[in-house]
Amino acid sequence: MFEKISQHEQVVFCNDPASGLKAIIAIHNTTLGPALGGCRMRPYKSTDEALEDVLRLSRGMTYKCAGADVDFGGGKSVIIGDPTTDKSPALFRAFGQFVDSLNGRFYTGTDMGTTPSDFVHALKETECIVGVPDEYGGSGDSSVPTAQGVIYGLRATLQSLLGTEDLSEMSYSIQGLGKVGYKVAEQLIAAGARVYVTDINPQAEKSIVERAELLPGSVVVVEGNEIYGVDADIFVPCALGGVVNDETIDRLKVKAVVGSANNQLLEDKHGIYLQQKGILYGPDYIVNAGGLIQVADELYGPNKARVLNQTKAIYDSLLEIYKQSRELNLSTMEAANRFCEDRIEQRKKRNSFFSHHKRPKWSVRH
Ligand SMILES: NC(=O)C1=CN([C@@H]2O[C@H](COP(=O)(O)OP(=O)(O)OC[C@H]3O[C@@H](n4cnc5c(N)ncnc54)[C@H](O)[C@@H]3O)[C@@H](O)[C@H]2O)C=CC1
Numbered sequence: 001m002f003e004k005i006s007q008h009e010q011v012v013f014c015n016d017p018a019s020g021l022k023a024i025i026a027i028h029n030t031t032l033g034p035a036l037g038g039c040r041m042r043p044y045k046s047t048d049e050a051l052e053d054v055l056r057l058s059r060g061m062t063y064k065c066a067g068a069d070v071d072f073g074g075g076k077s078v079i080i081g082d083p084t085t086d087k088s089p090a091l092f093r094a095f096g097q098f099v100d101s102l103n104g105r106f107y108t109g110t111d112m113g114t115t116p117s118d119f120v121h122a123l124k125e126t127e128c129i130v131g132v133p134d135e136y137g138g139s140g141d142s143s144v145p146t147a148q149g150v151i152y153g154l155r156a157t158l159q160s161l162l163g164t165e166d167l168s169e170m171s172y173s174i175q176g177l178g179k180v181g182y183k184v185a186e187q188l189i190a191a192g193a194r195v196y197v198t199d200i201n202p203q204a205e206k207s208i209v210e211r212a213e214l215l216p217g218s219v220v221v222v223e224g225n226e227i228y229g230v231d232a233d234i235f236v237p238c239a240l241g242g243v244v245n246d247e248t249i250d251r252l253k254v255k256a257v258v259g260s261a262n263n264q265l266l267e268d269k270h271g272i273y274l275q276q277k278g279i280l281y282g283p284d285y286i287v288n289a290g291g292l293i294q295v296a297d298e299l300y301g302p303n304k305a306r307v308l309n310q311t312k313a314i315y316d317s318l319l320e321i322y323k324q325s326r327e328l329n330l331s332t333m334e335a336a337n338r339f340c341e342d343r344i345e346q347r348k349k350r351n352s353f354f355s356h357h358k359r360p361k362w363s364v365r366h
């Protein structure tokens, strides 16, 4: 076990038979501040699969926090269960108690399979919850700025490829029409673009087809894995991670991959394979940082205008990473990793006295 978690500071297994909660919290690195990261709920096939997911996701959050320049470190949590049948107030309250037991070392909110209202129950047990609805003092649904950030990432990519930011100039293949993917699809279709979509939930597909009837662009629904081979310009993964791998890279016909899904590359080497195939990759944790920017900003009290302003920085960060990747002849993922690792190293030197176990002044919200 210690070999598996060798890059992490702390991993907590949470078990509450009364509510059926089985969860894992992983804290990767708190150099920049207390760990922050959402909570994913999935019917994982095994504890090992859940552990692997939470370890990868929490490591990604360390880089995401550094890339977005927020004073938090990397953490994430997963609940093992089916989000359509296994949720209950008791389950989220039990989860909240475990989060509270970490005494401010870990803050959490939504991710795949969870919604802001789930965490209203957890909020009864701990202050360390972000992204609850506005009426509970939170900043609301973090998928709104995440989707906005993906649109900025797409604009930067168009700028880099075509010298224009006009979203209608390209076509897109979107995998996943959940909280983020649906909003991205809607904005692209509203901008007049042609969009191919797929989701394992037929209701989500039906809903975007109906919405598109009222908008200038168009939508085509494709079946499952066909999304990888679609003749579109940009692949926009907005569901699971690991979707850029040996098999899918062979099938991709696109010019770029830019989406919200966390950990899109199965392994870092797949970033290099994309580069070799001439496909521009927008590193996931740079492109999808909008939600993080919003929840980290809750420290100062919710302010949507400030969040939108900070989310715009994703456009410049991505252009800078594309530039560094060209100049240093690195894959875009390598360039982004280097940028974030440098930032963490600098902070280590600057803040030798900094106690990262201290709670931020989050209680301004209460
Ligand atoms: N919600 C947020 O603010 C953020 C989300 N992300 C990442 O973006 C991705 C999407 O997140 P959300 O939209 O919040 O999740 P969600 O749970 O609301 O939506 C995910 C969607 O993907 C669909 N899906 C699952 N497996 C699929 C498959 N094999 N093929 C096609 N569709 C599939 C689901 O039916 C669902 O509609 C995740 O990887 C998440 O970690 C990253 C940063 C922030």
Ligand SMILES: O=C(O)CCC(=O)C(=O)O
Pocket (backbone or CB within 6 Å): 036, 037, 038, 039, 064, 108, 109, 110, 111, 130, 131, 142, 143, 262, 288, 289, 291, 292, 295
């Ligand atoms: O979106 C959130 O609520 C927190 C940030 C996060 O977990 C993520 O960016 O993956």
